[in-house]
Amino acid sequence: MSTITIHPDGWKPAKGYANGIIAEGRVLFVGGQIGWTADQVFESHDFIGQTRQALQNIAEVVLAAGGSVSDITRLTWFVTDKREYLARQKEVGAAYRDVMGYHFPAMTMVVVAALVEDEALVEIEATAVLPPED
Template identity: 65%
Template sequence: MPHKSIQPEGWPEPKGYANGILASNGTLYVGGQIGWDTEGKFAPGGFIGQMEQALQNIRDVVEAAGGTPDDIVRLTWYVTDKQEYLDSQREVGAAYRRIMGKHFPAMAMVVVAGLVEDEAVVEIEATAVIG
């Protein structure tokens, strides 16, 4: 089976990238997701709102591939403000559990100077193993 592009229903077609690629071995690579919805509008609530939306976007891609949040094995976070993240730990945990439950895959966090979309303050990419 060749690799398959994964596109959640109702999402606009990406230009020059894929939201997800499902490999023939069941590994799903989810491209970096930011805190905007299918209309390109950023979630309200600053870092927490964007983080929650980015995680929901990841969940949508995983579910479109036939998986669940429990299939996610890795998350890589890119944040523009380390202190904002550190100051929001309680809210980060609550928002994470709302979307991902109590499943905690391997994770890395990288502080970056900026993201391609000027309004974005967090981008998260994921790897999942489906099936």
């Protein structure tokens, strides 16, 4: 599946995200994923560890649907601590690239007071556009 990244003329470069994506195919909506394992256990109580796990969970859902991380067109992040996110952006970027490589879909970051699971520090939802079924 091919996507087209949209970047309006004259805008400063988007760093680590796309302003827009055009895609055609089957749409997969991935519910918010938090930093716990498939057994719903938090192995990490650290923001970076939970970020990596949440992204890995998204990748696994997309793979289970027959896609790949390059099919992800949008991510919406919910974080409970803006200061920690900003202070650890370099580490967030490294964790992101470990799972997603250098694929940067359209993204939104929202700071929230809390998440439903008390131990969760980050929740990420995704949209992917998968190739047509054969």
